[in-house]
Amino acid sequence: MRMKFFLMTLFSLICITLYGKETKIVVRVKAKDAKFIGSSLGGAYVIIRNKTNNSILAEGKTSGSTGSTDLIMKFPKERHDIITDDTTAKFTATVNIDEPTFVSIEVLSPYNNRQAQTKVSSEFWLIPGKDLVGEGVILEIPGFIVDILKPRTHQYISLQSISGKPFQIQANIVMMCGCVIDKGGIWDSDKIETKAIIYKDGKFLNEINLTLVSTNLFEGSFPVSQAGNYEVTVYAFDYKTGNTGVDKINYVILK
Secondary structure, three states: OHHHHHHHHHHHHHHHHHHOEEEEEEEEEEEOOOOEOOHHHOOOEEEEEEOOOOOEEEEEEOEOEOOOHHHHHHOOOOOOOOOOOOOEOEEEEEEEEOOOEEEEEEEEEOOOOHHHOEEEEEEEEEOOOOOEEEEEEEEEEOOEEEEEEEOOOOOEEEHHHHOOOEEEEEEEEEEOOOOOOEOOOOOEHHHOEEEEEEEEOOEEEEEEEOEEEEOOEEEEEEEOOOOEEEEEEEEEEOOOOOOEEEEEEEEEEEO
16 A cells, blocks of 8 residues: 555656646745845745645745835835835745646745744645746735833842832834834834833733834833732834734743
């Protein structure tokens, strides 16, 4: 039985090799309301699958630049306008298929920021020898990358050390392509709601606004008068685009 299965598999591989056609696919991953995800952020991970048997036809990460700000964000666009150039981040795959094949493209991004990682996918027919190149297939990743910098995860802080002082919360927030958020910039901090929600011993304690103190860096503070187990959730929300991002940590205030 095993020999029969082996021979059938070998025959299938030989058929694909002899009769299949190499077909190229370019995949690009774009942050919603921002630019492309490439090398500067560690890339987006792309998986191309045959939907019939879920086998992986190709996989890898996008690499290259985030693209032209003018082309992507500033110039008005009409049908068939191109928003990429030769340096814009992409993943290029060559698959060997012998018949029209229904495929899925899955994207995990940002690859190196797991708390912000989002999965998006698309499905379509791939025709042997009909390359999808040039601008290729573009998938969009929504959201923000939020990293709480202060306090640190599971940090132990003595109540005495912060007594009478405002307790500081800091977070770094960027677009899903790594593009910067700044006051009055293309991605304007004044148009993004950023808040920290604080819980103590499992109960809601406070909610504070975070404000921009330098590029990508948001900060806020509140008074702390009691020891306990604390949890802070920082979120960013853009009312216009619907982009959201969240990070959450726990820390301890000791008597």
